[in-house]
Amino acid sequence: MHNILEVRHLSAGFSARKSEVKAVDDVSLLVPEGKIVGIVGESGCGKSMTARAVMGLIRYPGRVISGSVLLDGRELVGMPEKEKRALRGSKMSMIFQEPMTSLNPVMKVGRQVEEAIRIHEKVSREEAAHRSVEILTSVGVPEAEKRCLCYPHQLSGGLRQRVMIAMAMILDPRLLIADEPTTALDVTVEAQILQLMRTLSSGGTGILLISHDLGVIAQVCDHVYVMYAGRIVESAETAELFDRPLHPYTRGLLNSVRSLRGGGDVLDTIPGVVPNLMRMPAGCGFSPRCLECREECVRDVPRLVDEGDGHLIRCFLYEGEAAE
Amino acid sequence: MPDNDPFRKKENVSGQAGDRLPEPDGFRSIVKRLAGENKLAVFSFAVILLFVLAAVLAPVLTPYTEKQMDLRHRLSPPSPEHLFGTDEGGRDILTRMLFGSRVSLLIGVVPSLVSMLLGAALGIVSGYAGGKTDTVIMRLADLMLAFPSMLLAMVIMYTLGGGLMNIFLTLSLVNWAGVARVVRSETLRIIKTEYVEAARITGVPGFRIMLRHILPNCVPTMLVLFTLNIPSSILTESSLSFLGLGIQPPDASWGLMVNTGRQFLYSAPWLSLIPSAAIMAIVLAFNFLGDGLADVLDPYRKNQ
């Protein structure tokens, strides 16, 4: 299958006063055509930074340190800003977590959707307006023509997120990055938006869905990457991951979700908190919280190894087995 | 402030993320942060201290007196005997500057303090009470803000005549409205927080809520406004005195000195240049300090 997005050994972060702080460390991932690929992890694990690195939208003073990002085979890292700009919005686009603040408050909704067309194509305003109404209708905005004349504050959160999606999809991009697209919405709206994403992907668009919510991931993703402290710690087909979680962190995440849903007496949680970027442990990032932590876990970073059927795992518990 | 209020404590424990109110900063931590983040503000503070010291020690620092004329040495340029030269009456300019700094500093501080207290009280009451009280106070503030301050000051000074006390009164009247507006909007923000809501529901009297919950949270804003009102008061006084409506001769004020020196601008420029420079220096210093304080105290900027 053709891969729309190919990220190889990407590292990104900040240059602090003396040392370099890596918020994203040696991340590799693939988004195939027509598939939804998820990145799951707690806040601060580097998933948003990964997304921004792909788009080339990392905020100063952050930057891509090394690695490569291929969109349809074209290298994005080091590409001149002007060429990258031509790709943003047309070949790849992104929607953000907060539909409340992600739309310009003083610009009519229609204009903002039209803008996405008019930046990249030489079309008349009427043509752009016509296409905006079309796409808004197709993402499920009722009475799209009327809504175009509204300002963002006059729309509900769900509608605003639909507008964001319309804006991102209007030029039929190859890749859509959705950074926590449903976190700010309530559950019924969340289901509708996820359904919409599935429809989009069946049209051939590759979607990179970023979420902290395993429930969301389970509902729509074909493949999942689990991120912890800037590194991918596990990666597998969705069904495989949920059936056979290998990494202690993934297991902990799944347990806490199951104990919530299953109504057990004790809420199963992972003890401790995500480590601060400035004080990252020398070995495995999860070692301070891991119940199965060993000597080498504190000392060295485990490699990402294949446990069979493309189920990748970064943990010393399995590294030994693979070597044997 | 003794923290014996149950609701305050509750707020600290639950740590509501919705209301990003300033942590109750200790004075020491404010100074520390100011020193760490903004060297210019610290330098400005030192400059201000220097001016204050000069004003307090004026009689000790100079062998001349403020009003002592010496007609043989009129308009003499700066020299070792008269560091800044002498004016048209042969008076030592440095001496007059030193005494003038007393006027300028007093005029900076006193009306700013009065207008801050008045503005804060009216602003909090206006925001808390709402309704008719709010309307009346805010229309009154609109009224004061609609006046070009210079013309208002001129009208008041015309009625009351020149002199220090009248300038105090005038500047206090001119400045309270701005403070009241800002404090009112702060109050409206604080009133929406859970702990004020809780205090209201449990029947804590309004006066106590204003004093215990709202006022302390307005203090950082008030402090910044106070620091920034000082230079604007100094500027207004110097402008009034420049027009001959402020301090009356033979008393010394920097603005007045610029005014009298103006007729010798081309023959003896130091006469008006030196007091102008002094006004600029002290105003600049207060502005830097105010900016630095705003950076450190503003809860929004701090959290970013």
Added chain:
Amino acid sequence: MLNHILRRLLQAVLVLALVALLIFLMLRVVPGNPIATMMGEHVDPAVIERMTSELGLDQPITVQFFRYILDAMKGDFGTSYSMGKPVDGLIRTAFPNTLILALCAALFAWVMGIICGTVSAVRKNSVLDRLFMGFSLLGVSVPVFMAAMMLQYVFAYHLHWLDISGVKNWKSFILPAVALGWNSAGSISRLVRSTLLEILQADYIDTARAKGRGQAGVLIFHAMRNAMLPVVTMMALQLSSLLSGAVITESIFAINGIGRLAVQAIEGRDIPLLQGTALFSTALVILGNLAADLLYGVLDPRIRKES
């Protein structure tokens, strides 16, 4: 929207009426008979009495006030004691000069303020940023009279590029306008810089960049319009300080404007003239605030719908 405008208009009229009352009362608090004060002590009491009754000053204060208001609405502000001419005529001659001066100063302040503030925000911490912010802070800290005198000294007296004082042609307004506008330019550029820096962090800026807008496009189409909101409010407030500063600038550059008229009124202890100039200037400020308010409503759709 129409409702909103009408209500604002009504409020403005109310404030103006209160201002008139306030000025009127303040000037009546002056102890002693204003005619006697003006004419000095050695005038025949009969003359003073006759003039007092001629000017209606022996009437109760409420009668005086309503007569004053009624006359003012007809455009009659009384007769200047010191110049012996109708006040409205004096103001009418002086107003164009003040208007030109204030407009030039405002134009200077807005253009400089917005350009410098924007450049400073976009090139944060660059040499240009520091330079512009230095000039801005200087602008806010230099007394208007000092700026005026320095400009006069350097460009008129020393370099002979421009006239020292008086109004001959449009060039006569350059120095006064710069002296007067520098202060406002400083505050505006500081505000534009801080607002823009905040806005450039907003989520919708990311959205615009994700759409493929370049830096210039983001700035022009998204950041600037949002940044203009607080700036418009500040510009309205600046109007009041511009008129205040005009008093000084007009005196220094000998421009026959409203401010100079006010100073002359005080020197001549001329109540009708002082009253007229103060009322007129305040009316200008109120009008300016009203305009800014309405402009704000146009710029910010959130305000428009709420009211």
